[in-house]
Amino acid sequence: MKADSISGKQNNLHSSGIYDELTQSYNRAFYQEMLDEFVTSTLSLGKPLNAILININQFAKINNFYSLQAGDSILISLCMRIREFFNHQQVLIRMNGDEFMILVSDNVDLELLERLYETLSTPYHVNGNILECSVRLAYLLNLNLSFNVNNLYSSLASSINFAKRAKINLIKFDPVHSELSYNKLDFPAAIQKLFDEDRFFIVLQPVGTDINQIIGYEVLVRLDLDGNILNPDMFIDYIMENGFSSKLNQLMLDKVILLLQNECWSHLLSTTQLKISINLALSVENFLLHVDELLKVYVINKELFQNVQLEFEITENQLMPDDAKNSHFFRQLIEKVHQFGIRLALDDFGVAYSSLQRLMECRFDTVKLDMSFARALNPRHDNYENSLAIFEAISFYARKMNIDLVAEGIETLEQLRILQGIGYKYFQGYILGQTLAFIDACQLHMEKYSQS
Incomplete structure (x- = not known):
């Protein structure tokens, strides 16, 4: 017309x-x-x-x-x-x-x-x-x-x-x-609709000690809007501000349980031990109650985790600065999950409310350095010496406190070898592999495991 x-x-x-x-x-x-x-x-x-x-x-x-x-x-x-x-x-x-x-x-x-x-x-x-x-x-x-x-x-x-x-x-x-x-407009109704329509799904990002040496996976959530795949930074604030963080955490654990029940993963875990880390969305208010709900589900399905070291991750921006009550809550959280053999990791360390005092107070099992530090980890970069000094200093304190360090955002073999040279053992980034659907991750791991 x-x-x-x-x-x-x-x-x-x-x-x-x-x-x-x-x-x-x-x-x-x-x-x-x-x-x-x-x-x-x-x-x-x-x-x-x-x-x-x-x-x-x-x-x-x-x-x-x-x-x-x-x-x-x-x-x-x-x-x-x-x-x-x-x-x-x-x-x-x-x-x-x-x-x-x-x-x-x-x-x-x-x-x-x-x-x-x-x-x-x-x-x-x-x-x-x-x-x-x-x-x-x-x-x-x-x-x-x-x-x-x-x-x-x-x-x-x-x-x-x-x-x-x-x-x-x-x-x-x-x-x-x-x-x-x-x-x-009605935020809670919109978000509830996303859950009702099963728009959220999980992907796995490898964590390893070297190329082709994968020791586990971080579970990440994605949102599918009619084929447009969104990362958490596009929706997580809506989730937390409107009281859906517990529902999202439960969804992620449920999907991990379905993953472990899958035939491929069941076969893989019959011969291999892996670490599975779930990145939680926790708000300080009622977060211990939310964790209790997750632990109940974990206990019911504990036999599925026999060869899995489960780890919960919280991001650093969930720790408020100079708040003794907040630190007390997180110490309670660590004690609670440790009772069930679950580890706790601090993700994205170094970009929000970082302090060595925080590490001393809370004693996380794992600290994951934010990927922004790795960008300058290149001898040709102007800030290379400063970046290297930061990695060395954090590594020194982590060893003294018996904390595992994971360097995130490692994209090149050069970065990997530099960090290995100063004592780093665990890495995450494209050099080890991109995020994968859980079936693809299992099949790829099986292929590499059978070759080793």
Whole structure:
């Protein structure tokens, strides 16, 4: 359907106030005044209707660094590409300076959307210069009459906002995006929906003493939003602030138990001992009660852990500074889990409320150095000497206190050998292997174990 045939009311677009002269597209006034009629008439004819919102990444920087004229040229070229891509069979609306909505009355699938993204993100030629300009796309396919079109833009905009935070470029609208993007909506209901739909899953990251010498795995949680896989830093604050940390911890332990019941893992653990570390989300309030609930599940399934050294991890930012009561709670936690033969690790050490006094007070079994320290662990890096000195100092105190150290973020063989040279034994990072689904991790471990 061509844009100029939408309605008889639009014969004189230029004088009607619903047309953007620069980009030769409709403007927001069209969306506000005529969209409902257009959507209703299209769907009433039994035609499919799909909506796509395009957001130009960092468009203000293009205007500021080059010129407003350069920005205008990109807008004009982008709209021309859209029309050519859809063979002029679309409705194009400029929603604001750097956002456009496309309404397509034709079949649209993920492959087509990926090609559209590539088309619009191809560099633009402006006044003899080649300008990089990428976009983000949010889409809602197969609109129906039950959908409130007045919320169409805000719905897709919430997905764009979510995509920016998740650093992804193509995202399908999900009501969860709205609920997680705007404080006025019901956070607990949105998060509960994620649990009800089993959107959380676990992956395993290897921990080892050297390449091809894996001694265990850290269990990490991921969130699947229609194929967009999110790391915890994108959702963990929502989980903890809304009282779902205990539910997430329970989910992770339950999934580890299912893992251990799997035939592959059962066979592997019949001949191999491994450490399994679960990274917990703990809030200080009621956290001992939450841990008690985990321990009850552990006791019921203890026979599955016969060849597993279970370790709970907490991140350093869960330790508040200069809080004696907080330290007391964590000492209680350590004593409690030790009664069940479970170890406790402090993760991401060195970036939040670090202090050697904290290690002395709480006496963790394992301390995992934050990956940021490893970035300078390169003789050609300006801060190499300082980085090496920090690793050596922490290693000295850890040995004195009988604490196992794990260096995180180790990506190169050079980093690995440097740390081994100053006494480090345990490592985590891409040099040892990327995160894997639990079946893949088991099969890979079996292959390496059978070769050793």
